[in-house]
Amino acid sequence: MTLQPLLLVLALVLAGCATAPTPPAGPDLARWTPQQFRAPVASHAGRALERQKALDALARAQQPEASASEIVSALTALQLQQLAPQEQPLLLRRLFDADFARLPAADQHRRLVLAHGLAPQAVAEELAPQLARIATPREFAAAASVLLQADAGAAKRIRPLLAARLASSTDPDANDPRLQALHERLLGPPPLAPPLADWFAKDWMPGHPVVYSLQRRDRRQPGLALVRGADGRFVREPDGRLFAVRQLALAASNLPGTISLGNTPQGLFSVVGRDVAASNPWIGPTPFLWTQVPVEARVGEFFHGAQPEAPWTRAHYREALPPRWRTHAPVYEAWLAGRAGRSEMLAHGMTQDTAWAEGRSWAPLAPSAGCLVTAEHWAEDGSGRHSDQLRLLQAFSRGGATRGYLVVIELDDAPRPVQLADTAAALREVGEDLDWQALTQGLDYRVPAVGTHALRLDLHERRLRLRLSPEAEKGLPIDARPAALAAWAAFNVSFFDRAFRARGLTVSEGQTWAEPLAPQDSPLMACDRAQRCALQLQPPYALPADTWTAVAGTPWLLRAGSPRTETDDQSCANFCARLHPRTALGLSADRRFLYLLQIEGRREDRPGATLARTAALLQQLGAHEGLNLDGGGSSSLLLQGQSRMQRPANEPGQRRLANVMVVEGR
Incomplete structure (x- = not known):
């Protein structure tokens, strides 16, 4: 086997990340996938070949007559493949003899690069007395770093040698940049950094x-x-x-x-x-x-x-x-x-x-x-x-x-x-939250857990409007409603029967829906035109005179900051204590923020949640009071017209709904 392949590897490594650029080809970048790329050197056969090359190079470098370039090539390949760590110090010492400081700068640099990364202690004893005789700034700085890496106490010997090379000037750029950086390193730990938020x-x-x-x-x-x-x-x-x-x-x-x-x-x-x-x-x-x-x-x-x-x-x-x-x-x-x-x-x-x-x-x-x-x-x-x-x-x-x-x-x-x-x-x-993503000012989105979706609406944000779809649109799926597709967010709300009559007292833009189902047994949320909202979680349920929007559901999830429990769920076990997709809403204690929570379900990897679990998640979002809405196959969420919910396995298409709530710009 010749040295040519190994010398090519050495040349590429010593050239840094140098490349011969060629323009990318193929589809738009956004549609590229990892599977479109192929790296022969990363294949099983390619890796085995590179490993064997490195071992062959090691065998040559271990021969007494091996040249310095063969040793450098071998160490470079061994470092890349992380092979034979016990052999590396022995080979390194052969590159640092009493004549090291007389070598051309490029040869010094190759050896110092390897020594610093592999085993600085192995060469420190031979390198230290030659530091003063290294003429070029780059190699002096690299050699000093090797010695510091081997022994932090070497700083005492390096400082006077460095001082003799530095120009006596107030211009920070008067000195070689590598020597300037070494000087700053020897001053001690770096100063406390300014605020990261400035960047x-x-x-x-x-x-x-x-x-x-x-x-x-x-x-x-x-x-x-x-x-x-x-x-x-x-x-x-x-x-x-x-x-x-x-x-x-x-x-x-x-x-x-x-x-x-x-x-x-x-x-x-x-x-x-x-x-x-x-x-x-x-x-x-x-x-x-x-x-x-x-x-x-x-x-x-x-x-x-x-x-x-x-x-x-x-x-x-x-x-x-x-x-x-x-x-x-x-x-x-x-x-x-x-x-x-x-x-x-x-x-x-x-x-x-x-x-x-x-x-x-x-x-x-x-x-x-x-x-x-x-x-x-x-x-x-x-x-x-x-x-x-x-x-x-x-x-x-x-x-x-x-x-x-x-x-x-x-x-x-x-x-x-x-x-x-x-x-x-x-x-x-700077207004970015690890938990909440700002969709627009006043409306945030979050994924509190796998298979869950949450919205937080600031009801004081006057540029956003919370609106319930009109009764005339009942029976349409969420993705067939133009207002839902154009809104910042849209989600299902009311339970309904086959005629798409909504459960509980329901109001769209001041218009009360006809023939509500079980109005006296359905907790509700009512909002006036200024988006002042309140939940009614205990009967009797009635609409305030200034109601502009109202939706109802069942049962309650949070009352006065206390979530329902597994014991509460036993009163409606088939519906409450089983795992289903869920939709829920809540209000913060000061009623400024409206929270929506949706949980995917009826999938092998995402079975759904009980109502007690739904209540706990809603509380974690910041809700003080909360209400369960229609879930199951009705649970649906659009953000800027795009669906975010994975559908139940038994119902892949969007279900026809009684109504949807939209968050839109005024």
Whole structure:
């Protein structure tokens, strides 16, 4: 076997995330699926071949006559495949002899990259006395980082050597950016970061989508990627949950972000497009986000034409940051990285087999050559099975966007992956809630549990109107009602008989329905024209004189803040204590908020709920009083004309209804 395939792998890894771009082809991005992509290197046969190449390279490198390039190639392949960890320190030591400082800078750098990521302790003793003789700033900074990684006490020996190389100038850009970053590292722990919400604010980079890559300082802990759309609102999943995917900003070397092949630097990137990799198999075939740092992208390109072309200055970068972040030194790492010549740090997928990574903090992700990596899983034949990368790209590109920004922010040094809860306070500060999704001002949507849907309507919001369909429309399914399809939200309400007569006292826009069923045995909600609503949960039931809207149901779910119990359900066991799809509404204690709850049912994976369970969920939403409405096959919910309820298995089509309640704009 020749060295050519292995040297190709080495060249690709040492080139960072470099690619030979080719335009994506095929259907619209929103319709792409992981199954459309194929990665031969990720197939069972492809992985076996790469593993064998690495073992063959190891065998050659272990020979006494092996050259330095053969050892470097072997270590690169072993690192990629995570093989033979016990052999790696032995091979590394052969690359660090007394003549290391005399090597060409490129050769030094390749060896330092491997040492930092594999076994810095193995080379520290030979490297330390040569640090002063390393001439180039990049290699000096990398060597210093290797020594610090091996022993934090090395800082005492590094400081005077660094001071001799730094210029005596007040200009922060007078020094080599890698030396400047090393100086800041040696100053001690970074300062407390300003509020994260400043980055999330709608008035920061308005009109452009933004990817927020939230990381720990210890990049071995996976981060989290969120997306804010061009409209200033964070992207949500179809079920209302905030869109978020795991993202790793860890390089295999774990070197600082200003050094080539180091971690993804913290700070602001420009997204200048998307593309697919033609020459780097480890990125995979899924499109990547083409991200660039300052200097790598020209000023006009970086800011998407918002600023004229001019030589880059620190002021360009500074003014693009939220005001309170402009004095926070760590966030200038992307600026320093650009000045240092770093490039092609993309946001891409992965093809590595991470079965070996079980138990690692960053599993099932894989370190890269300095890019941002999201998880992808491949079948044995190399076809795609799941791609967070594709999901991220689709979230960023909603509305047809191809350009925008990406921000890498280190939150803290907590020894755990970044969680959505770490962002909750900042998101709420800008009007985003982890639980409730704003459909429009005054109307929120939430998925409190699998197979459940909830709405929260602010009855004080004068731009929204709660309206019950007229009696003349009875008998139509929800998706055959033009008003329901055009509304922000629409849902079923009243029980009814075969003639579609509604149960209980019912009023649509001041008009009382004729021939109500069981009016004296049906709790109700009545609202006046100003949307002041109240529930009547005990007889006698009567309509106030100013009633504009009224609906009834049975039985009560919450009374004075107390939910019905399983014991209460026994009084109507067949209906109340069995699992069925449910629809319920409630009011907050101050009657400002109306809550709607719907629960899917009569499906193998979603059997439904008892009324006691329905009451408990309604209370958790914030309701103080609550009423059960028609459920079963009648339960239906449209949001902006789209159905959100999975139908019962025995009734796939929408049922004809007596009426529906709509939430519409005035």
